[in-house]
Amino acid sequence: MDPVTERMVADVLAGEFRAIARLITLVENGAPAAIPALQELFPHTGRCVSVGITGAPGAGKSTLVDQLAGHYRALGEKVGIIAVDPTSPFTGGAILGDRIRMQSRSLDSGTFIRSMATRGNLGGLARATADVLLVLDAAGFDIVLIETVGVGQDEVEIARTAQVTLVLLVPGMGDDVQTMKAGIMEIGDVFVINKADHAGVERVEAELESLLAISSRQDGWKPPVVRTVATEGKGIDACARAIQSWRESQKQSAFQLEKRIQIQKERLLELVHAKIVRSLLRDQRTFGRLDELARRVVERGIDPFSAAEVLLAAWEAQRSH
Numbered sequence: 001m002d003p004v005t006e007r008m009v010a011d012v013l014a015g016e017f018r019a020i021a022r023l024i025t026l027v028e029n030g031a032p033a034a035i036p037a038l039q040e041l042f043p044h045t046g047r048c049v050s051v052g053i054t055g056a057p058g059a060g061k062s063t064l065v066d067q068l069a070g071h072y073r074a075l076g077e078k079v080g081i082i083a084v085d086p087t088s089p090f091t092g093g094a095i096l097g098d099r100i101r102m103q104s105r106s107l108d109s110g111t112f113i114r115s116m117a118t119r120g121n122l123g124g125l126a127r128a129t130a131d132v133l134l135v136l137d138a139a140g141f142d143i144v145l146i147e148t149v150g151v152g153q154d155e156v157e158i159a160r161t162a163q164v165t166l167v168l169l170v171p172g173m174g175d176d177v178q179t180m181k182a183g184i185m186e187i188g189d190v191f192v193i194n195k196a197d198h199a200g201v202e203r204v205e206a207e208l209e210s211l212l213a214i215s216s217r218q219d220g221w222k223p224p225v226v227r228t229v230a231t232e233g234k235g236i237d238a239c240a241r242a243i244q245s246w247r248e249s250q251k252q253s254a255f256q257l258e259k260r261i262q263i264q265k266e267r268l269l270e271l272v273h274a275k276i277v278r279s280l281l282r283d284q285r286t287f288g289r290l291d292e293l294a295r296r297v298v299e300r301g302i303d304p305f306s307a308a309e310v311l312l313a314a315w316e317a318q319r320s321h
């Protein structure tokens with residue numbers, strides 16, 4: 001490892017924010033220099049708890065994250081916050097608000113806050129998030145809170161990188177609970193009804209409970225439902241307790257271990273996939289053939305399956321040299 005990377009790794013292990021930020025930028029940009037650093041850091045990981053917080057735009061995720069951060073800070077824990085997709089059209093207006101709100105937190109040396117832009121590449125972002133978690137874990141953070149906006153499949157992927165996922169609902173969603181079912185209900189380990197100071201709490205809670213009653217999870221966990229008023233700090237303790245009880249229940253769980261192995265398997269295949277593609281494209285001739293083949297497929301001169309075979313053959317020929 002070059003001395004610069006070595007120095008950075010040592011600084012990350014010492015918990016230095018500047019080094020952490022620098023390495024995260026490398027991870028985000030997919031810089032090859034990040035790999036040896038992550039390899040070096042990996043043996044120092046495995047202690048940190050990651051919590052995904054997801055829900056509709058404006059549900060109060062940032063406010064809740066801020067409150068939870070305060071809760072864990074009061075217990076003396078080091079807290080990392082990752083806000084994913086602050087540049088989405090939904091949140092554009094909230095960035096400034098987030099900044100102001102989180103400023104008090106960021107002055108505190110025990111809290112590290114980082115925004116991650118999606119740049120239209122959510123698959124890559126889920127992977128990058130996992131690597132950022134690795135960095136923060138190695139840097140000695142006890143808990144990392146990951147805020148993701150939305151209810152789509154891509155957010156599900158990001159949420160899967162966290163150990164426990166909180167799904168935020170708000171009163172007045174009506175039938176939305178039903179429509180949310182497909183994407184997000186399965187990933188919720190804890191359901192939080194935020195803005196419990198608004199009318200309609202009972203209704204959304206009843207709908208949620210009835211949905212939860214008919215859906216049984218393979219791991220046998222019954223997701224608790226917690227009410228919060230994030231702006232007033234109400235229900236934060238209950239929220240933290242729900243996270244804690246989930247953790248306790250999963251420690252001994254063989255199912256949970258299987259799930260983590262499954263996720264790891266996908267991640268390893270993604271890495272291999274990315275590496276093969278990179279290696280394939282590194283060869284200028286193969287790269288040139290990609291252009292040529294794509295054009296021929298469009299012109300119907302070759303079918304895409306055969307074209308893929310041609311590329312793979314070129315890659316294999318290149319490797320055997």
Ligand SMILES: Nc1nc2c(ncn2[C@@H]2O[C@H](COP(=O)(O)OP(=O)(O)OP(=O)(O)O)[C@@H](O)[C@H]2O)c(=O)[nH]1
Pocket residue numbers: 056057058059060061062063064090091094097149194195196197198228229230231232
């Ligand atoms: N009345 C009430 N307002 C709340 C509560 N929690 C958050 N809010 C307000 O709801 C608005 C949105 O809160 P945010 O925390 O920015 O919500 P968010 O889910 O992070 O929003 P995006 O990141 O834009 O998707 C803000 O004006 C908050 O002050 C709550 O419990 N009760």
Ligand SMILES: [Mg+2]
Pocket residue numbers: 061062063091094098147
């Ligand atoms: Mg937010």
